[in-house]
Amino acid sequence: MVQFALPLGEGPGKGPLRIVSGSGNLPVLEALGVPETWPYRTALLSGPPRSGKSLLARWFVETGKGDAIDDAGALDETELFHRWNRAQELGTPLLLVASEPDWRIALPDLRSRLGAALHLTIGEPDDATIAALIDAHAEQRGLSLGETAASYLVPRMSRSYADVERLVATIDRLSLERKQAPTLSIWRDALAALQGGGDGANAQPRLL
Secondary structure, three states: OOEEEEEEEEOOOOOEEEEEOOOOOHHHHHHHOOHHHOHHHEEEEEOOOOOOHHHHHHHHHHOOOOEEEOOHHHOOHHHHHHHHHHHHHHOOOEEEEOOOOOOOOOOHHHHHHHHOOEEEEOOOOOHHHHHHHHHHHHHHHOOOOOOOHHHHHHHHOOOOHHHHHHHHHHHHHHHHHHOOOOOHHHHHHHHHHHHOOOOOHHHOOOOO
16 A cells, blocks of 8 residues: 655644555556646546545645646636636646536536546545555544554445544544543444444544
């Protein structure tokens, strides 16, 4: 499992923000590394909630690969079309991040341009990715879970990027509330809280 530290300093917690590579996003990472091969130097990135779309866009920009527009579907279509045209004029690769792989586009010219772009989708995480994400989120919070945490937590939780983040946030919150290290009893209670809807949202950092 490979992790890429973002060239952006520390995240909202105590540690650096990291992109964890796995089976769900490895094809996307490979494609982001060669934007000169994209049709019209344009790619559209989508994926599950909290799967790292925004982090990948920030990495793409900060490493000098090209320009990126996060939450492109929320931007005025005329402005988005102008941004696409400017990128074409400058020869700058453009990455568009969207919540859905296909959003309704009313502007015909924009619809045809984005239809011809490279479409990239982050897949659901496998067990190895979930384990690495648990470690990455814990590291970002300065939280020491121990070597056996992932082996206990991964088989007992859903395959969801968002739930991994919520779970680690809940473990962190319970550990702080009880003033004790996050051991088995806290892991178990955090899983129960997550399954029951108590996700520790107040302690959740924005990592994606």
